[in-house]
Amino acid sequence: MAKSEEDRRLSKKAYDAQVPDLRAALVQMQVELKAAPFSVLLIVLGVDAAGKGEIVNVLNAWLDPRGVETVAFREPTEEEKERPPMWRYWLTLPSHGRIAIYAGGWHGEALRTDPRGAAALERFDEELRQFARFEDQLAADGTLIVKVWLHLDRDAQRRRLLELEGDPRTAWRVKPEDWAAHRDYDRLARLAERMRRLTHRPGAPWTVIDAADPRQRNLAVAAALLSRFRRHRRTRARIAAPRPPRRTVSLRPTGLRRLLALPLDQTLAQRGYESKRDKWLGRLHAAVRSAGQSRRSIVWVFEGWDAAGKGGAIRRLTDAVDARECRVIPIAKPTDEEKAHHYLWRFWRHVPRAGMVTIYDRSWYGRVLVERLEGFARDAEWRRAYAEINEFERELTDHGVIVLKFWLHLSKDEQLRRFRDREGTEYKRHKINAEDWRNRRKWHAYEIAVGDMLALTAAPAAPWHLIPANNKRHARLAIIKESCRQIEAALEP
């Protein structure tokens, strides 16, 4: 090592003098974070031998371990490959009040594919753009994202590798891959630069830190975390609490028009219904089975007015699906753990494996229905949710998941009839409560929100199917038939 280089290094003494204050500040940050309505992602990446692992260990030593977790990814497992690529990243997100330190993070996974050639680079870019959208979503939700790139120039990297190798205590840390990466320094540096450029976002910027001096590097990473945290906490403190809208105005009236034009006077006699239903159930059974055989998953989404018959329709479907391949997820109020995450997190959790089926009894659309109308989500939150939902469903359909979305539509009179029936039948009484009556009083506002949902989330690969549901038999048969047709069409070569 050149003398001048040695001079620029921070002495152990000067370092040791700074550490205690820094540690106290980090722990204090954790105390404040604990009560804050957001989580912190610290993503650490860098060139080989820049000390990514050391930084992770140092921070783990400095932070209170009860509020921090370390996440590192490996080659995706079979289970992970069977879901959309972002699935495994979503599942690692910490809950509010906690810090996750990502050694490498998703960006590291993309770099590991080591793309060469135009086609590979195009896939690389596409992956990075997906990461950027992912981080945009998290940042919009309040997550603090701190991304650190540990930099060493070519000479410094060489010196560091020789230094590690020359010391018998650390020689085992240097692997042949590290030298290979060193020989390929320029290309890898360009790749990393490209990665940073495509994922540098307002809510998730990259901080490049010189890692030539390990002590200064440690201090710089901790300082970056602390200063971003302080600024973030101030910004988040200014955000107003959500409140219900005074008046609900349609964003895109085409959906509402479509909804109001739906005829609801269908009838279907009991006679003949069962045999038709069972014929179609047989066909549905075959379709689901053959989807499973081609490793295509199916996601059913059921939305509809209270008492529209979602539960009954779902039970008919499950008659035709092998129970071992199907999960029904009833969506009620989120649990505390779910509330402490991005609202899409709890739906990601249940995305089916290859060839399996998940039926969501209510879904992520709650964000633009009940959360919009009751003021559980802020204005900006439910407004951007349309795009977030489209992104989520696109990730599913891009991965080959067959997404079937049903809105069960009812007339206001028919709902009243069913509410009264529920109140009058002992074993149905638990199905109705004051909230249902409250929702009913907001019928028109809900119509507007449903209309916006239909208009703004109708992706070609995941269209909405409107089901007239005044007649239960008709509705059930229509759902079975439509599901059949959609699955069969999706499986066509």
Next chain:
Amino acid sequence: MAKSEEDRRLSKKAYDAQVPDLRAALVQMQVELKAAPFSVLLIVLGVDAAGKGEIVNVLNAWLDPRGVETVAFREPTEEEKERPPMWRYWLTLPSHGRIAIYAGGWHGEALRTDPRGAAALERFDEELRQFARFEDQLAADGTLIVKVWLHLDRDAQRRRLLELEGDPRTAWRVKPEDWAAHRDYDRLARLAERMRRLTHRPGAPWTVIDAADPRQRNLAVAAALLSRFRRHRRTRARIAAPRPPRRTVSLRPTGLRRLLALPLDQTLAQRGYESKRDKWLGRLHAAVRSAGQSRRSIVWVFEGWDAAGKGGAIRRLTDAVDARECRVIPIAKPTDEEKAHHYLWRFWRHVPRAGMVTIYDRSWYGRVLVERLEGFARDAEWRRAYAEINEFERELTDHGVIVLKFWLHLSKDEQLRRFRDREGTEYKRHKINAEDWRNRRKWHAYEIAVGDMLALTAAPAAPWHLIPANNKRHARLAIIKESCRQIEAALEP
């Protein structure tokens, strides 16, 4: 169908008259269950064509879906095969206040292996005995386990298959496997009988229900669930709340003697420590790596006095392990979700995949230490925990997991010195609180509990390593060395 058979069947009219009351009772049961400190497992099995799937669907229709989940197993996935066999069953257990309906359950998985020949039958029996121990543990923890076997005699099965096949609406339900099972009726019946005999336990008995008449079958299953629930609720209501012991008496004093005999006056100079440590870390790194290559997982368990240096020791270890292969799980107070499960559930969740490492910073031993002494567990609960823990660790080691258990031992004076140091250093202050001082006042009671733990959970495949920890350097080096030796020994052919 013979006329007399038809006569014995329940008419649709009589059935329809009974269903509303039954549904009301089931929903009422769910209301009561919601506030109860236990969960319900309903396991439904039976001969082919007896209507296992129908029962699951009927119950799902009758019950309030928000409190019930359906679980069905398939061939174990890669991820599941990489853990001890019971892992996937543990993870499906519902939390308190909820019902899980198991279509087939673990017993069904054992039957699916279709054992033939003496060796296969012996494995089958061993598996069943493991299920029995599993259910014993759950029952002891208060879980209500209702196991239903749907019976059809050979003729009834044949009639049912023909009936299904003869009706175009249900013909698709009958598969060639069903007829194959029918031809093999006698052997399969003997196998099922053997299964029921080996897993018929006081807290988890089998109820055999005649399934010849589907309507009577549905009523009988619901009635069995209701009556077991009512009895169970009364029994559970009588169980007294836990309270701390007035005096702690040793169960097996050999452990305490071993603990008190441990010399604590080791010293280790700073000079030479780092180079020794790094040499051993290099060796540990190689050992962990080669364990990973042979797909052997490692579980480290760290227990010890407050301020004994568990955190620091763990960070030294993680220096030698690839962060992508290692998770550190700090065990603090259980979350609400964890509290609503068997205490071992939260540790099962983190059992590592093949070739991976989990480090538990405190562990399941809390059950026989803090929970015993603070009265968080009832007397009977912590007393039976020694056997439960041995069973848990045996399932790990039987599966090839290397289990390394360390107790970090400290003198009472050294602890005081460290507490004072923590209080005097700003960034360490969060590490000490009133609880630590309270625990310290119970030093002697803790010594007794630790001694009992050492004596009663020292399995040959998962022994305790006592580490004198008055000197931090000595302790860290001893842990690294001992871990090395144990892993190397476990990997020897």
